[in-house]
Amino acid sequence: MPTTATRNSKSQAVTTDMMSEVSKINREPGAYNYIGGKWLKASSGESFPNVNPATGEILGQWPSSGKKEVDGAVAAAKRALESWRKLPAPKRAEYLLKAHDILVSRKEDYARAMTQEMGKVLKETRGDVQEAIDTALYFTGEGRRLFGETTTSELADKFAMTVRMPVGVCALITPWNFPMAIPSWKVFPALICGNTLVLKPASYTPASATLLIEALAEAGVPAGVVNLVHGGGGVVGNALVEHPDVRLVSFTGSSDVGAGIAARCGQLFKKVTMEMGGKNAQIIMDDADIDLAVEGAVWGAFGTTGQRCTATSRIIVHDGAYKAFMDKFTAKVGKLRLGNGLDEKADVGPLVSDSQLKVVEKYVAIAQKEDKAKLLAGGRPVKSGDCAQGFFYEPTVFEGTPGMRIAQEEIFGPVVVILRVKSFEEAITVLNDTKFGLSGSVYTKDINRVMKAIRDMETGITYINAPTIGAEVHLPFGGVKQTGNGHREAGQTVLEIYTEWKSVFVDYSGRLQKAQIEDNPDKK
Ligand code: UN1
Numbered sequence: 001m002p003t004t005a006t007r008n009s010k011s012q013a014v015t016t017d018m019m020s021e022v023s024k025i026n027r028e029p030g031a032y033n034y035i036g037g038k039w040l041k042a043s044s045g046e047s048f049p050n051v052n053p054a055t056g057e058i059l060g061q062w063p064s065s066g067k068k069e070v071d072g073a074v075a076a077a078k079r080a081l082e083s084w085r086k087l088p089a090p091k092r093a094e095y096l097l098k099a100h101d102i103l104v105s106r107k108e109d110y111a112r113a114m115t116q117e118m119g120k121v122l123k124e125t126r127g128d129v130q131e132a133i134d135t136a137l138y139f140t141g142e143g144r145r146l147f148g149e150t151t152t153s154e155l156a157d158k159f160a161m162t163v164r165m166p167v168g169v170c171a172l173i174t175p176w177n178f179p180m181a182i183p184s185w186k187v188f189p190a191l192i193c194g195n196t197l198v199l200k201p202a203s204y205t206p207a208s209a210t211l212l213i214e215a216l217a218e219a220g221v222p223a224g225v226v227n228l229v230h231g232g233g234g235v236v237g238n239a240l241v242e243h244p245d246v247r248l249v250s251f252t253g254s255s256d257v258g259a260g261i262a263a264r265c266g267q268l269f270k271k272v273t274m275e276m277g278g279k280n281a282q283i284i285m286d287d288a289d290i291d292l293a294v295e296g297a298v299w300g301a302f303g304t305t306g307q308r309c310t311a312t313s314r315i316i317v318h319d320g321a322y323k324a325f326m327d328k329f330t331a332k333v334g335k336l337r338l339g340n341g342l343d344e345k346a347d348v349g350p351l352v353s354d355s356q357l358k359v360v361e362k363y364v365a366i367a368q369k370e371d372k373a374k375l376l377a378g379g380r381p382v383k384s385g386d387c388a389q390g391f392f393y394e395p396t397v398f399e400g401t402p403g404m405r406i407a408q409e410e411i412f413g414p415v416v417v418i419l420r421v422k423s424f425e426e427a428i429t430v431l432n433d434t435k436f437g438l439s440g441s442v443y444t445k446d447i448n449r450v451m452k453a454i455r456d457m458e459t460g461i462t463y464i465n466a467p468t469i470g471a472e473v474h475l476p477f478g479g480v481k482q483t484g485n486g487h488r489e490a491g492q493t494v495l496e497i498y499t500e501w502k503s504v505f506v507d508y509s510g511r512l513q514k515a516q517i518e519d520n521p522d523k524k
Pocket of ligand 1: 469
């Protein structure tokens with residue numbers, strides 16, 4: 001997942017206040033925190049710029065918040081909790097449905113704004129908004145489910161059931177690569193379950209999260225239920241984690257940051273969910289449909305400029321498919337068009353920032369000097385023509401071996417490594433040879449291999465004849481090993497995150513019955 005990095009501010013060119021074009025809120029300039037139902041600036045008066053990674057333009061100034069804003073937001077969320085948790089879930093769902101309708105009606109405007117601040121191409125930011133729309137609708141429906149269970153009691157005249165309770169005030173810390181979808185995965189289920197929340201979005205993509213929160217504010221969600229605080233992870237994120245009234249922290253981001261948050265939440269006895277790194281692989285067997293596998297590999301590796309936690313960063317090719325696959329794959333990679341994501345002709349946008357570009361440069365240097373991998377395509381930043389001012393890097397392909405650093409460490413950029421194998425068994429072993437376990441894919445027509453892949457891949461998501469990216473919101477999302485800490489977002493499984501179970505016993509015998517101590521009295 002994305003690393004937290006310092007924003008590059010070398011190219012401080014034209015200022016275009018992008019939010020004034022897309023937002024429907026009439027606000028003071030820079031008042032993008034949403035606390036207790038009010039749009040506010042940071043009390044320090046300080047701000048940070050939002051930079052378009054394709055052009056270097058500054059798109060706006062965002063509040064650099066501190067502990068004061070966090071305290072205000074958590075206090076507002078705590079105050080709002082009493083009435084929000086008691087509002088029947090179908091009523092809570094009505095707000096979600098209104099927010100859904102707003103997102104549908106503004107999808108195109110929001111996607112354009114998101115491409116400007118994040119860089120990925122328009123068809124992908126449209127998909128990002130669509131993922132938020134799908135999530136809103138799915139959890140609207142959940143308002144009339146939120147099922148518990150009824151069961152029998154071991155004692156006579158006693159009824160037993162389970163009910164779901166909200167957890168309380170939730171702190172949601174989200175990344176820049178899916179700047180609306182990932183906040184929506186957390187915000188909508190948290191709300192439908194009766195929690196109140198404070199969202200801290202990545203500082204590379206403050207507008208996308210703000211537009212999502214605007215939709216909820218406009219839908220009439222009561223003041224304090226949803227709060228938004230912008231600023232750095234070191235200040236705002238930490239203050240949220242430390243705050244005694246925050247009961248749950250849900251984090252998506254880099255493994256380094258996640259490990260620190262998880263450890264601290266452990267000490268503080270907070271519920272904590274993590275979604276972090278991936279080193280996802282696509283296997284291409286000798287019986288695969290090669291054209292399909294090529295198309296999938298290009299999309300999986302270079303979609304979102306490789307900046308997905310589900311991105312394909314290793315391609316495991318069987319000897320029998322090697323020549324046919326490699327010829328077509330490298331040819332197709334060479335034809336990918338880099339450009340500003342607003343240009344419908346661009347296939348691949350820039351990296352999100354100069355520091356992310358530097359991470360890619362660092363790994364390409366490691367691949368060549370330390371790993372001694374063979375460079376097959378790309379390998380250079382692009383600093384000319386339409387790409388002159390942005391953070392662009394050529395789609396890059398190496399051939400290497402499983403132990404190399406580029407085959408083990410998450411790069412989060414347009415770099416993929418080819419690993420050649422001799423058998424299906426070896427392919428699965430190589431796929432599993434990583435500390436991560438998010439997503440994996442196999443291209444084959446052999447049903448026995450398909451079933452073995454489903455059984456043996458150590459991943460939270462497995463694709464058959466499809467790339468490693470493309471999860472849908474009604475199925476669990478997350479991974480095994482160091483990708484996470486055992487939770488799953490999306491689908492029904494996310495309810496396990498945003499609710500606590502309560503077991504309820506109703507004794508209608510009119511006398512004291514002692515579980516485990518007395519037998520059913522009728523059988524005495
Ligand atoms: C991510 O990579 O951080 O499955 C999220 C996918 C998208 C979500 C990706 N639906 O690729």
